[in-house]
Amino acid sequence: MAGYVGRAANRQSMIAIAIMLAILLWAFLGQENFRTVVQTVRSASRPVLEWYFVGIICFFFGAMLWLGVSRYYRVRLGADDEEPEYTLAAWLSMLFAAGTGVGLLFWSIAEPLEHFDSNPFQAGELQNPAALALRLTFFHWGLSGWAIFALIGLCLAYFSFRRNRPLTLRSALEPVIGRHSDGIIGRGFDVVAVIATVFGVTTTLGLGARQVGTGLNEVFGLPGSTWVQLATIAVIIAVATTSVALGLQRGIRRLSEFNVVLAGLLLLFFFVYGPTNHLISMTLEVSGAYLQKLPAQSLFTGATGGADWLNEWTIFYWGWWIAWAPFVGMFIARISRGRTIGEFLLGVFLFPSVFTFIWIGILGGSALHLQGEGVTDLISVVQEDEARALFVTIRELGAPSTLTTLVSGMAILLIAIFFATSADSGTLVINTILSDGSTTPPAWRRISWSIGIGLLTAALILAGGIEILQQTVVLAAVPFSVVLAAMTIGLFRALMSEEQDPRKGRKGRRPRQPWAGTDEPD
Template identity: 35%
Template structure:
């Protein structure tokens, strides 16, 4: 294998994907109701007839990735046999932990446990058992399964780039199946679908973040959170990010990343200390045990189809849509690691951090809700995007922590936009690991406009449902790609000559 044929830039993926996405934006601007109807019809079809496939696919990914890691193939390096890791263990672990902190984790950390508590998929709502069920479910959604999905894509990208010298593209993972045709129409189609999945998945996150910023401003300062307000937030953030990209202000991006990390740590410590330390620790211990005990059964559970459509199926589709994006990141920082090291670190470290985060935020939410006579659950019922601010309101220094929470969300927004546009630029420049700034800014503007259209189509909080819908629709073809990718990985690993 070599990357000779892929060394010449090919703009097919850029032109085709950008034109189709632009058409989608134009369609949404002029006939938003019709676009919403089409998206909802496709969503209903996929979740009703193929919800089971999302669950089975993720179950398969889990078995496959750990099977590879603990097999004799686990000793294979993601790179040449004499390659050494580019980063120390501490640096590598830190970057993997950083990959686990995003808009979604901030957005859902209080909202999801409380929503599942008030409307559980099983049992009676608003009971101690409903609280235990809610925490088990949120652990399930944010635990190992998302990172198994990311690990599949990251493993393929790292293996074929660093060990086989193929372009840093999703299509390269199919070389064992289609050979040099990865440079032709089939390969381009795979990369175009990767672009779609990334755009839709990231748009969901940007929509969540912008909605939380707008409702936070309403909750704190009374600035009404309308679809127009949310759109303005997205537009301002897009302009700032694009200007930083064009002018080469990499220090600004690094500052945003540092703010995100340190504010995240500060909030975790603050909420742990003032949100009910003992209850949080008890809740974490109990929820972790329930999560591990029900791991297999929950993975394949379909006891409440309607609930699954809005939660588990959405999450699995969202993670699949994020796979090219996060896979690129974890692949780039993992050169020189063995497959076993890669899989165990990628699936266990960030998920472990997420569980601690959720235990602190979710536990504090339940504890403070009880103390405040249901104030937090009342806020969630009115508008679940305010859950974090309603929780902070029950703790000391709210005048300080509430604005800082908005800064944290903004930092997560900027970091996600920066990383996503970088990956999109790579995917549309033949895997160039240092894509052109103009191309990055182009994708930044496209994503901003795309997210605004989805917000305006949905209108207010309902826009989040539209974002969830398009994520599920966009992720479906990429899920099929990932299943084929798994077979390709299995096939090429069997061609490796291993010692002994």
């Protein structure tokens, strides 16, 4: 049996590698054709995706909210008497780390400025334009996106730690497709997850390479050309590949912890040199407006106007969150053993979202204040190059020039480390899926995937830059969203089949709260 499983896993890996190589060669050798096909398919699918992604995200969000208040909230991700693997403080700290990344650094200033300049809601809003811009950014980085991460993390943790299944996505499909979850169908779903993850990681790496290149240009005067971006990708992927080859997981973990410190220092810089009282007031006010407007915003499909904005922003973000979900979801699952479903959902929904709102409120709020007060025209900067927004904002906050240079360099280092850890961790997740849940796949396989992801990122940048990266991640997310929907159904079916033994002293009575404790057996 073990031999069969090993052969099946190898075939699964070969199929995934073949698909990736085909896409890589197509993007490199037929750049014009690749760009045309992607744009044509994205354009043709636009009317359907406008309602499909809106509907499927609402479904995922609603499912997670219901689980959080249902009788299943006390189900433990492990044995009934199992204690959490990490302390609450350590667990929340790691969720904090999961909530930061290259994308948040890239868009926390650029996106509010773009919404401030243009959005389809301003005419009917009494809210201040800057507050509205922040609210729309909160929406794209808030609870709806984290519902996707919570869903896949919960499915992986439940079936792996409570049902003792492999730490792969197909394990969650067993209640839906039965024994086929270990056959061609189940492994096919794993391949779909791998392809979605590859495009999610490449999109993020593309954004990171662009911002590192821009930062080097702003701080050190290096030309911000495509070739600088490609050189940045080569260097960072070389670092990630070296860590893969040498097994330096402890080093990458320490880099991640170091990045949390750098992120905190960057946040403190903006908080001190920005309009502090205004930032606190604005963040609190916009958070309330976000919660008030969340239902209507979640169901906005652009049917009566604003479809271009919806496709440029919301549909891209939902595709990106879905494609990134296996990576972050598996990380969340691996640190959540022993938590109850209620604890899991509260932590994954609330803590990272609160941090994200604080981050965007302080960085984005500072940029909007500079724009509103006429200190500098940041909107023109964003229209020219979105990646410059972070560095120009740092420069215009009025700090001493030496400190400004130091903070700008720190921001570049922050992005570069996120870049390296994302590439390394993404490679680990892909190989875990393709190795039946093993966290120690062969080194050659991890090295191959690390190099392949770097090459694919470079190929997509050459084929059409950030626009092609954004379009491909949306298209890659479509089939995986179907897998996520099937996983949701599988999770609900598995929970309904949970054994509901009465508590001690109440034989013959159906308990209102199963799994409520760890009673001693009679």
